[in-house]
Amino acid sequence: MDMISVCSGLSLLCIILSAVTTVEGTCPEGFFPHGDSCYFFSSSMEADWIEAGFFCNRFNGGDLVAVESHSENEFLYQILHFMRSDKSFWMGGTDEFVEGHWIWISTMDKMTFTDWGQGYHDGHGSHEDCLQIQAGGRWKDAVCSVRSNFICEVPALGGPDIVG
Ligand SMILES: [Ca+2]
Ligand SMILES: [Ca+2]
Numbered sequence: 001m002d003m004i005s006v007c008s009g010l011s012l013l014c015i016i017l018s019a020v021t022t023v024e025g026t027c028p029e030g031f032f033p034h035g036d037s038c039y040f041f042s043s044s045m046e047a048d049w050i051e052a053g054f055f056c057n058r059f060n061g062g063d064l065v066a067v068e069s070h071s072e073n074e075f076l077y078q079i080l081h082f083m084r085s086d087k088s089f090w091m092g093g094t095d096e097f098v099e100g101h102w103i104w105i106s107t108m109d110k111m112t113f114t115d116w117g118q119g120y121h122d123g124h125g126s127h128e129d130c131l132q133i134q135a136g137g138r139w140k141d142a143v144c145s146v147r148s149n150f151i152c153e154v155p156a157l158g159g160p161d162i163v164g
Helices: 049-057 071-081
Strands: 001-006 013-019 031-032 037-041 088-094 129-132 141-142 149-155
Touching: 031 071, 037 071, 049 088, 049 149, 071 129, 088 141
Parallel strands: 088 149
Antiparallel strands: 001 013, 031 037, 037 149, 088 129, 129 141
């Protein structure tokens, strides 16, 4: 069950809308929907990790993708497979602040779900502080200044029942 809470003012008016079935929100053109988010794959545009984040920030609530579940991760692989990509794409993970402590930049939360490829993520002091998903499979850490394709995650615009 999805719970969407709409609060206004000093939380005096707080309407809780609950939908019995999951209603996927609508996504801007060129984005792929999954759950409550929309995903943009920059297949023809490369940027370093910081630039890629700025690009994603231009969308309302957007940032480099944060992968919180197996299902979200599988969805990304499916799209990469669908796109027949053989590239690596930036995601929103970084251990730039504390080496070996991986967080999602959009929330600053510690990563819980991970899908590291073998031999990655253990390069201590290697300056590989930014996260990529490889179309061929699994995640790897990479040097943040490398130019690469990237994936943005943006909140969906809300289900069809919600007006205003
Ligand atoms: Ca996410
Ligand atoms: Ca690192």
